[in-house]
Amino acid sequence: MLNDSPTLDRAFAALADPVRRGMLARLSSGPASVSELARPLPISLPAVLQHLKALEASGLVSSEKKGRVRTVRVEPEALASAETWLSRRREEWESRIDRFEAHVQAIKEEQT
Amino acid sequence: MNDELDLRIERTLDAPRDLVWKAWTDPEHIKRWWSPRPYETPECEIELKPGGKFFTRMTGPEGFDYSGTACILEAVPGERIVWSSTMKGGYRPNEFTDDGCNGFPFTAIHSFQDAGGGKTRYTATVMHANAKDRDAHAAMGFDDGWGTCADQLAEVARTLAAEA
Numbered sequence: 059m060l061n062d063s064p065t066l067d068r069a070f071a072a073l074a075d076p077v078r079r080g081m082l083a084r085l086s087s088g089p090a091s092v093s094e095l096a097r098p099l100p101i102s103l104p105a106v107l108q109h110l111k112a113l114e115a116s117g118l119v120s121s122e123k124k125g126r127v128r129t130v131r132v133e134p135e136a137l138a139s140a141e142t143w144l145s146r147r148r149e150e151w152e153s154r155i156d157r158f159e160a161h162v163q164a165i166k167e168e169q170t
Numbered sequence: 171m172n173d174e175l176d177l178r179i180e181r182t183l184d185a186p187r188d189l190v191w192k193a194w195t196d197p198e199h200i201k202r203w204w205s206p207r208p209y210e211t212p213e214c215e216i217e218l219k220p221g222g223k224f225f226t227r228m229t230g231p232e233g234f235d236y237s238g239t240a241c242i243l244e245a246v247p248g249e250r251i252v253w254s255s256t257m258k259g260g261y262r263p264n265e266f267t268d269d270g271c272n273g274f275p276f277t278a279i280h281s282f283q284d285a286g287g288g289k290t291r292y293t294a295t296v297m298h299a300n301a302k303d304r305d306a307h308a309a310m311g312f313d314d315g316w317g318t319c320a321d322q323l324a325e326v327a328r329t330l331a332a333e334a
Contacts, residue, residue, distance in 0.1 A: 151294070153206055154206075155292075155294065157206065
């Protein structure tokens with residue numbers, strides 16, 4: 059069912075924190091420097107760097123340092139991997155209940 | 171219902187409750203809707219009592235053959251059936267591998283209520299063991315808080331994948 063579970067485990071662990079979800083939401087609109095990421099957050103820079111480290115370890119984001127500026131961006135493949143797994147789960151439940159509903163209709167019509 | 175860990179799907183079915191119950195609990199009926207085509211459910215056993223076995227075997231293309239056994243925890247005729255993937259018949263625990271290839275732990279509560287006019291209100295509630303499993307489902311849009319956030323991420327992922 060699921061071949062890339064360790065990757066997903068790290069991704070979900072990284073997403074379990076509201077600060078990191080906020081950072082990811084910000085990055086979803088485009089790459090940002092560490093100071094841009096830190097500015098709206100009510101936490102210290104070292105704390106921001108810790109969260110960033112967790113996000114990078116999850117593979118959801120990557121960063122690159124040029125001169126004195128570290129730029130952070132989302133990793134589309136890691137996000138797509140999470141999305142695919144989630145889509146499968148949803149499909150399974152919704153479609154099973156769709157089939158159940160269709161079957162109920164069919165047997166109701168058989169009876170009348 | 172624990173909003174932190176559970177998800178819920180509700181449907182109003184255009185059929186009386188006794189018929190809906192039969193469709194959900196009779197193995198011959200379950201076999202006809204359990205698996206998505208081209209997959210089939212050649213075998214199904216369900217013992218409608220606490221500790222009863224709920225067994226399904228799914229087969230499909232390229233030799234796909236998967237059997238799963240869950241445990242019935244509650245079966246109130248016409249009203250409610252509760253089962254869990256954490257156990258098999260007789261409350262014996264199931265084993266789960268870390269790669270998730272043999273499923274993951276959850277408990278499903280299915281309830282049926284008269285909705286008037288010969289209709290039935292069907293509610294499926296799925297309870298998860300931990301945040302990862304819950305988030306996996308909630309992220310699909312079942313949850314207003316974190317689900318919304320994850321939906322946005324999923325949308326972003328789609329956009330990025332399309333651009334790539």
